[in-house]
Amino acid sequence: LFSPVELAPRDPILGLNEAFNADTRANKVNLGVGVYCNEAGKVPLLRAVQAAEEARVAEHAARAYLPIDGLAPYDLAVQKLLFGADSALLDSGRLITAQALGGTGALKLGADFLYRLTDKRTVAISNPSWENHRALFEAAGYDVVNYTYFDPATNGLNLDGMLADLDALPEGSVVILHACCHNPTGVDLSLADWAKVIDVVGRRQLVPFLDIAYQGFGENLEDDAVAVRLFAESGLPFLVASSFSKSFSLYGERVGALTMVTASKEETAPVLSQLKRVIRTNYSNPPTHGAKVVAAVLTNPELYAQWEDELAEMRDRIRDMRAALVEKLRAAGVEQDVSFIQRQRGMFSFSGLSKDQVARLADEFGIYAVGSGRICVAALNTSNIDAVATAMAAVMKG
Numbered sequence: 001l002f003s004p005v006e007l008a009p010r011d012p013i014l015g016l017n018e019a020f021n022a023d024t025r026a027n028k029v030n031l032g033v034g035v036y037c038n039e040a041g042k043v044p045l046l047r048a049v050q051a052a053e054e055a056r057v058a059e060h061a062a063r064a065y066l067p068i069d070g071l072a073p074y075d076l077a078v079q080k081l082l083f084g085a086d087s088a089l090l091d092s093g094r095l096i097t098a099q100a101l102g103g104t105g106a107l108k109l110g111a112d113f114l115y116r117l118t119d120k121r122t123v124a125i126s127n128p129s130w131e132n133h134r135a136l137f138e139a140a141g142y143d144v145v146n147y148t149y150f151d152p153a154t155n156g157l158n159l160d161g162m163l164a165d166l167d168a169l170p171e172g173s174v175v176i177l178h179a180c181c182h183n184p185t186g187v188d189l190s191l192a193d194w195a196k197v198i199d200v201v202g203r204r205q206l207v208p209f210l211d212i213a214y215q216g217f218g219e220n221l222e223d224d225a226v227a228v229r230l231f232a233e234s235g236l237p238f239l240v241a242s243s244f245s246k247s248f249s250l251y252g253e254r255v256g257a258l259t260m261v262t263a264s265k266e267e268t269a270p271v272l273s274q275l276k277r278v279i280r281t282n283y284s285n286p287p288t289h290g291a292k293v294v295a296a297v298l299t300n301p302e303l304y305a306q307w308e309d310e311l312a313e314m315r316d317r318i319r320d321m322r323a324a325l326v327e328k329l330r331a332a333g334v335e336q337d338v339s340f341i342q343r344q345r346g347m348f349s350f351s352g353l354s355k356d357q358v359a360r361l362a363d364e365f366g367i368y369a370v371g372s373g374r375i376c377v378a379a380l381n382t383s384n385i386d387a388v389a390t391a392m393a394a395v396m397k398g
């Protein structure tokens with residue numbers, strides 16, 4: 001039975017953890033996986049989460065099954081966060097939200113749903129993108145193509161290239177769009193850029209699928225949702241995969257959601273019924289704990305305010321680390337322009353390091369980054385940043 005099975009390639013990001021764990025050097029640093037660590041180098045348990053968990057344990061609640069599409073107060077709280085608490089969409093009958101197993105689970109539900117219920121077979125992802133986008137949609141049966149995104153010459157966005165590529169896609173293609181804090185580049189669209197993208201998407205009848213895994217890590221919760229809100233205003237149908245893994249530091253609880261905005265309220269019941277079928281035939285219904293905790297925080301004004309503060313703390317610390325890294329690289333004698341590190345948003349910096357330079361960082365210094373040159377700025381702290389800047393400068397200078 002199993003003798004013909006060949007070894008699968010490792011995940012290019014999660015695979016790095018194994019190499020890092022096997023490294024015996026005391027001053028090793030893991031800048032690979034996109035996980036926020038605090039100044040002490042630890043994944044934090046947010047105080048708002050702890051308070052909600054304590055209240056939940058004290059309840060000693062029974063564990064019945066959740067509905068197929070998840071906890072209703074959670075789904076509603078997700079919608080408010082995405083579209084705004086006063087959005088007209090909330091009462092429009094055009095929204096469907098299903099609790100999902102993280103943002104990845106939401107993407108997987110969306111991929112399976114679209115493949116099963118539409119006849120188009122092309123998905124476009126940004127070049128570069130999070131590697132799982134390709135893997136998930138290929139596994140669902142899609143042909144995955146790239147659209148132009150990053151411009152290495154400016155370390156910014158190639159908007160014209162992006163619009164031209166979107167314009168050339170077959171009608172009905174699914175387009176995955178990073179709503180904020182693009183992974184891996186940290187390069188985002190402006191309001192005006194989004195308006196142009198929405199124009200092409202509408203004209204070419206593409207299927208927009210927004211991925212928002214870092215809401216709150218760019219500017220703030222509201223501004224980071226601007227793409228979602230502009231698509232909402234456009235009246236187009238679209239999908240959103242959202243995640244609380246990062247914003248609640250609840251990585252292991254798998255808390256996310258798939259939201260679909262239908263074109264009319266008449267579409268909603270059939271779409272929801274088919275989505276439930278996809279869920280039922282995958283895992284039946286989602287787990288309770290993470291969604292209960294997130295819903296408790298999002299529906300309690302005091303806990304919400306505390307969470308917003310803690311999110312701002314994470315965001316500000318990452319910004320401080322960006323500024324410090326730029327300063328220390330310059331101080332270490334790096335002459336090329338590294339100011340883009342401070343303009344990039346979210347957890348990552350697309351550092352411009354080559355594959356060879358990344359390999360040297362690991363071999364010579366015990367500093368692990370993704371082969372693409374992506375580093376997780378959220379893993380820097382005042383104890384490791386000098387070593388990282390010195391090592392980066394050494395490999396950058398040749």
Ligand code: PLP
Pocket residue numbers: 034101102103104105130178183211213243244245251255256
């Ligand atoms: N989408 C992007 C772009 C991501 O970077 C991540 C990160 O983990 C996810 C989706 C999914 O996150 P999770 O499945 O951990 O909630």
Ligand code: TYF
Pocket residue numbers: 011013014032033034035130132183
């Ligand atoms: O890009 C990252 O590092 C995060 C975490 O297969 C991650 O999004 C990485 C790889 C993966 C799943 C999650």
